[in-house]
Amino acid sequence: MAAAKATRGTARPPSAPPRPRPKGAEGRAGSIEQLLAAKEIVISCGSGGVGKTTTAAAAAAMAAVRLGGRVLVLTVDPAKRLANALGLEGFGNTETRVPDAAFEAAGVTPRGELWAAMLDTKQSWDNLVVRHAPDRDTARRILENPLYQNISGKFVQSHEYIAMERLYEIHLEGHYDLLVVDTPPTRNALDFLEAPERMADFFSSRFLRMLTVPYRSRLVNLASKPFYQVADRILGSQFLEDIAEFFILFQTMNAGFVERAEAVTRLLHDKRTTFMVVSTLEAAPLHEAEFFIDVLGDKGFSLGAVVLNKVLPGYLHGEQAARVAERLCQDAPALAALLDDAAGDRSQVERVLMEIGENFRNYQVVAQREAEQRAELAAAPEVVATVPYFDTDIYDLSGLLKLAESIWS
Amino acid sequence: MGPPELLDRKLLFVTGKGGVGKSTVAASLALLAAERGKRTLVCEVDAKGNLADFFETGPTRFEEREILPGLFAMSMDTEASLKQYLSLQLKLPLVARVGPLARMFDFVATAAPGVKEIVTVGKLAWEVRERHYDLVVVDASPTGHIVGQLAAPQAINELVQVGLVRQQTGWMLDILGDPMLTGLVIVSTPEEMPVNETIELSARIGVETNVDLAAIVVNRVLPELFGRGEEEVFERLDRPEVTAALDEAVHGDVEPVIQAAHLAVTLRRTRAEHLEHLRASVDPSIPMLYVPYLFVRSHGLRSTRQVAEALSAELGY
Numbered sequence: 038m039a040a041a042k043a044t045r046g047t048a049r050p051p052s053a054p055p056r057p058r059p060k061g062a063e064g065r066a067g068s069i070e071q072l073l074a075a076k077e078i079v080i081s082c083g084s085g086g087v088g089k090t091t092t093a094a095a096a097a098a099m100a101a102v103r104l105g106g107r108v109l110v111l112t113v114d115p116a117k118r119l120a121n122a123l124g125l126e127g128f129g130n131t132e133t134r135v136p137d138a139a140f141e142a143a144g145v146t147p148r149g150e151l152w153a154a155m156l157d158t159k160q161s162w163d164n165l166v167v168r169h170a171p172d173r174d175t176a177r178r179i180l181e182n183p184l185y186q187n188i189s190g191k192f193v194q195s196h197e198y199i200a201m202e203r204l205y206e207i208h209l210e211g212h213y214d215l216l217v218v219d220t221p222p223t224r225n226a227l228d229f230l231e232a233p234e235r236m237a238d239f240f241s242s243r244f245l246r247m248l249t250v251p252y253r254s255r256l257v258n259l260a261s262k263p264f265y266q267v268a269d270r271i272l273g274s275q276f277l278e279d280i281a282e283f284f285i286l287f288q289t290m291n292a293g294f295v296e297r298a299e300a301v302t303r304l305l306h307d308k309r310t311t312f313m314v315v316s317t318l319e320a321a322p323l324h325e326a327e328f329f330i331d332v333l334g335d336k337g338f339s340l341g342a343v344v345l346n347k348v349l350p351g352y353l354h355g356e357q358a359a360r361v362a363e364r365l366c367q368d369a370p371a372l373a374a375l376l377d378d379a380a381g382d383r384s385q386v387e388r389v390l391m392e393i394g395e396n397f398r399n400y401q402v403v404a405q406r407e408a409e410q411r412a413e414l415a416a417a418p419e420v421v422a423t424v425p426y427f428d429t430d431i432y433d434l435s436g437l438l439k440l441a442e443s444i445w446s
Numbered sequence: 447m448g449p450p451e452l453l454d455r456k457l458l459f460v461t462g463k464g465g466v467g468k469s470t471v472a473a474s475l476a477l478l479a480a481e482r483g484k485r486t487l488v489c490e491v492d493a494k495g496n497l498a499d500f501f502e503t504g505p506t507r508f509e510e511r512e513i514l515p516g517l518f519a520m521s522m523d524t525e526a527s528l529k530q531y532l533s534l535q536l537k538l539p540l541v542a543r544v545g546p547l548a549r550m551f552d553f554v555a556t557a558a559p560g561v562k563e564i565v566t567v568g569k570l571a572w573e574v575r576e577r578h579y580d581l582v583v584v585d586a587s588p589t590g591h592i593v594g595q596l597a598a599p600q601a602i603n604e605l606v607q608v609g610l611v612r613q614q615t616g617w618m619l620d621i622l623g624d625p626m627l628t629g630l631v632i633v634s635t636p637e638e639m640p641v642n643e644t645i646e647l648s649a650r651i652g653v654e655t656n657v658d659l660a661a662i663v664v665n666r667v668l669p670e671l672f673g674r675g676e677e678e679v680f681e682r683l684d685r686p687e688v689t690a691a692l693d694e695a696v697h698g699d700v701e702p703v704i705q706a707a708h709l710a711v712t713l714r715r716t717r718a719e720h721l722e723h724l725r726a727s728v729d730p731s732i733p734m735l736y737v738p739y740l741f742v743r744s745h746g747l748r749s750t751r752q753v754a755e756a757l758s759a760e761l762g763y
Contacts, residue, residue, distance in 0.1 A: 084464050084465060085463055085464020085465050085588065085590075086463055086464045086465025086466065086637075086639065086640065087465060317465075319465070320745050321465065321469075321496065321745075322464075322465055324496070350705070350709070352701075352702040352705055352706070353702065353706060355702055357698050357699065358698070358699065358702035358703060360696075360698060361696050361698040361699065361700055361702070361703055362703050364696040364697075364698070365692075365696065365700070365703060368695075368696070371695075372692065372695055372696070375691065375695055376683075376688065376691060376692070379682070379687075379688055379691070380679055380682040380683045380685075380688055381678070381679040381682055382679070385675065385676055385679045386679055386683070388673070388676060389672065389676050389679045389680050389683060390683075392671055392672060392676070392707075393671075393680065393683075393703050393704065393706070393707040394703060396671055396703075396706055396707055396710050397702065397703045397706040397707070399741035400706050400709065400710065400741070401706075402741045402742065402743055403741055405743070406743050426709070426713075430638050430716060
């Protein structure tokens with residue numbers, strides 16, 4: 038992997054690719070396996086609670102096992118359980134290698150390496166400021182500014198932006214063959230796609246100049262006068278001055294920021310980057326997934342796969358099984374009598390037969406609802422993978438690999 | 447004197463991790479309150495625009511609209527809220543003519559954290575202050591953002607030293623900080639991540655905001671499939687010779703039904719563990735309301751009503 042590690046910039050060395058690629062991988066991928074083999078960046082997205090962090094980690098782990106190379110999973114807010122599942126005590130902003138012991142415990146020998154990192158918004162912002170500030174003193178003044186401390190975690194969709202920025206940074210460093218990225222739960226699916234652009238717009242904004250110029254020159258031009266009158270009355274001039282001072286400092290980083298944000302946008306559009314939309318078959322997350330799929334298409338991003346998580350088992354769909362369940366409910370007394378104490382007290386058997394019949398019918402209602410939801414998933418992407426409803430939570434690497442196995446090929 | 451009953455407060459913020467049914471619970475609490483004769487406003491803060499679906503009504507807008515008797519609905523629009531605020535409260539005559547107000551607001555709100563939040567919270571607190579409604583139910587930001595939303599008046603109060611905003615934050619803080627008036631409801635499900643977020647938030651809320659945690663609603667609680675001693679009976683039923691006899695008697699394969707029962711039992715068991723963890727980790731004085739998992743097809747008014755009924759029973763009505 039030394040060759041991969043030495044790779045700088047976005048280009049791969051022309052010689053000897055670090056891992057084999059399946060045939061036909063140049064074109065559209067036909068499976069999650071092919072997708073992960075063909076792309077360098079896979080961005081997992083979807084609404085909160087659908088399991089996109091776990092799915093991202095599972096896909097990354099399986100890629101490290103089967104495809105080899107160095108694979109990094111960059112997550113936003115991992116459950117402690119996920120860290121534990123990866124055999125780590127926890128992991129932070131710096132990349133940490135998942136120990137081989139964790140793979141051994143899962144009974145596999147990975148061909149490659151799995152690394153994990155968590156996005157620390159505040160830390161990443163601080164790093165960004167240090168990188169882009171013209172000198173150390175300016176960087177220090179920005180970092181110490183109370184407004185910055187309040188703002189860095191919050192403004193201009195900073196969380197979404199910094200996730201994409203960090204991704205860009207890691208990709209640029211070229212240490213990894215594959216980056217699987219989990220995205221922050223967004224209020225709006227567009228947020229992190231547009232965050233880099235908005236960041237660039239923000240720093241080139243006329244209003245930013247209006248806000249900052251007069252406090253330097255103390256000359257308020259006519260055009261901006263009403264703006265200040267209103268702004269002053271609402272916010273108070275002291276606050277405006279605080280904002281202005283902060284942005285004057287921040288503007289010293291303007292050029293670097295704009296350039297960088299544009300580079301991040303290009304990377305998201307690059308054909309080596311693809312999106313994996315994760316959803317459950319519940320109405321609200323699926324609605325959001327559909328919306329997201331549309332947006333990806335409209336904006337020219339690559340939709341690599343749709344992963345449907347926590348799908349109820351297929352045996353719940355059978356019509357014959359439904360009739361059986363109905364019989365169990367209706368004929369419970371007769372059936373219990375027929376079994377003649379083979380399973381225990383007759384009245385208890387009767388109740389149990391009714392309960393399991395009713396239970397089946399309950400779950401079938403949900404399974405049918407899911408099936409309808411799935412049918413409505415109008416935009417048919419190349420890869421739709423289904424993860425069954427696991428009875429228990431995933432506590433270790435073998436659990437993650439089991440999940441990955443279900444979507445792999 | 448202890449805190450009032452949930453629906454006797456005036457302002458309820460309903461939060462929860464994405465996907466747990468936060469909007470369903472907010473809609474159901476509002477429906478329940480309205481059905482109990484309270485003039486109720488339900489407000490959707492995140493512009494996902496699906497609050498209307500829970501009532502099967504047309505899209506909601508910033509202007510409140512009576513969607514059911516005594517139940518009014520609106521969706522938050524920070525810009526419209528600011529305009530209303532400026533004209534109604536500050537009596538700023540300029541407003542109509544300030545062309546770039548929207549853009550300016552957008553810019554300042556983008557730059558200065560808390561501005562959008564305070565305009566949102568301010569509008570809702572104002573409805574309470576003016577006593578326009580008996581109860582305002584807010585389908586608020588998800589757990590990841592709710593602290594920022596509720597702490598905004600305090601943060602602004604500290605950042606902005608003078609000006610009208612500063613003057614305005616005082617009364618907002620009074621309303622938000624009064625447990626007789628305002629409460630937070632956290633919605634969770636008995637699953638790992640929602641439970642963890644609920645525990646984390648319930649610890650943070652008292653430290654970082656002055657809003658009282660009024661209740662935790664645990665949504666989608668799976669019913670116990672078997673009564674006492676019945677699981678053993680089920681295990682005896684699940685033996686080849688017994689299932690074969692059943693297959694013959696019902697002229698079909700009972701295996702899927704047996705499997706579904708196993709699925710229900712394990713799901714219930716896993717969830718019960720998460721629920722236990724939740725109960726053990728939050729202040730026992732916080733009321734917990736349980737809403738059963740609804741095995742229903744639709745997500746419309748009918749299921750909103752079913753959740754409202756479950757909440758009604760939990761509240762002892």
